[in-house]
Amino acid sequence: MSKQDSELMEKIISLCKRRGFIYPSSEIYGGFAAVYDYGPYGVELEKAVKDFWWKRVVQENQNVVGLDAAIFMHPKTWEASGHVSGFADPLMECKSCHVRIRVDHALEEIGIFADEKMDLAEINKLVEENKGKIVCPNCKKIEFTEVKKFNQLVKSNLGNFTEDINENPVYLRGETCQGIYVNYKNVLDSARVRVPFGIAQIGKAFRNEITARQFIFRTREFEQMELQYFVPPNAEMDLYEELRKNRWQYYLDLGLSESKLKWHKHENLVFYAKEAYDIEYEFPFGFKELEGVHARGDYDLTQHGKFSGVDFTYTDQKNDESYIPHVIEASVGVGRTVLAVLTEAYTEEEVNGETRIVMKFTKNMAPVKVAVFPLLKNKPELVEKAKSVFESLKSKYMCEFDDNGNVGKRYRRQDEIGTPYCITVDFDTLEDDAVTVRDRDTMEQVRVKLDELQNWLSEKFSE
Ligand SMILES: [Zn+2]
Secondary structure: OOHHHHHHHHHHHHHHHHOOOEEEOOHHHOOOOOOEEEOHHHHHHHHHHHHHHHHHHHHOOOOEEEEOOOOEOOOHHHHHOOHHHHOEEEEEEEOOOOOEEEHHHHHHHOOOOOOOOOOHHHHHHHHHHOOOOOOOOOOOOOOEOOOEEEEOOEEEOOOOOOOOOOOOOEEEOOOOHHHHHOOHHHHHHHOOOOOOEEEEEEEEEEOOOOOOOOHHHOOOEEEEEEEEEEEOHHHHHHHHHHHHHHHHHHHHHHOOOHHHEEEEEOOOOOOOOOEEEEEEEEEOOEEEEEEEEEEOOOHHHHHHHHHHOOOOOEEEOOOOEEEOOEEEEEEEEHHHHHHHHHHHHEEEEEEOOEEEEEEOOOOOOOOOOEEEEEOOOOOHHHHHHHHHHHHHHOOOOOEEEOOOOOHHHHHHHHHHHOOOEEEEEOHHHHHHOEEEEEEOOOOOEEEEEHHHHHHHHHHHHOO
8 A cells, every 4th residue: 555545544544533434443442453333424324325225226126125134043054155164264373473464365465366265285385485575564574373264253152051152153144145045935935026036135244354454444343235136047147247237337326436446357266156256446555345246156045955955946937947046146345335435535625725624425425414503603593593494404304503613613524524515594694584505515605595495405415
């Protein structure tokens, strides 16, 4: 990461903390590694991200339905999915300071591709061959322990009243899609869907990531937004291409710049996969995976069929054929999307010799849509009028009332949380029943009559 880019990341992290978007977890106890909490504006932004996804993926698609499966699932789920035996990252430890390092990432940083499917001997050989090039990020030494695989599933003692957490562990789900696969038949039998159809879900997942870093990009507790689409085998690749197109367009509509997006094709596929692409976004630390769009063949339902004994054969009466539906999926993290939206919005501008920081969120994403100010705090007639403006808008927009400090300071604050419009009630308002509306991006101010304000705003927000 270049100096400039790491500065940008630091600026975004600092703004998130200062303005109440994202805080480190349990900060009063020194924080808790790789876990973050969303503050008052973060939670609004997160909600906007989820609402936009749900609208696009579920509401606007006749053949996609929603689901909210529980975080805890029957432990057999994770045997069937392959997570118990195979969901492991290569790990080694610095011999001096005992920092744990994720080996595939460390190799990637020195330009060597380590595939997640490589066995331990191959990875150890790669590390040996590149001895001296891999440097401990903490103490800069170069001696490491042998590489081991570490399973990422997070164990719990739910329903286990013994002392031993390893006895019959129940896992916190490592991904949300398993909740979709195990409910495939329930949905098929109870909702009015026929193959091809999709099930969409937003929910938390948990992974024991070895190196969790880059702010909210990789966290041990995270939220996924996943669409699993069940398709006839012979239509899989056509529908996959269609899904890829839709998902690309989705990010443009979300407000991300096309120049900061790119496709990354997986060269080494897991044995069952037909094709796998990721949509990458240019975060401050470079192009990294935002979303996976994968054609998974019949692996998921076949595995759950084997482990549960349930027959997942689908009979297509129209075409007189029977098959196990194949799955194409689009899977993205809420946190990664939030970070992409924050990165895209962060802007510094020179205004009258000073730097203005402004979050140029799309109106859709802005946590607060409208801020209302009385010009002066100590003039009851202004405060009262401003409160009545706030009351008239609050059911339609997320509004904020602010009478702290001077108007300049309030603008600065609203710019940093990305509020598109600030409305000021001043002494003229008491005469002409009009208010000053200031545009976040152009900083232009216009006078709008109070009885036209609702229409004016609703036109602006539908642009
Ligand atoms: Zn070290």
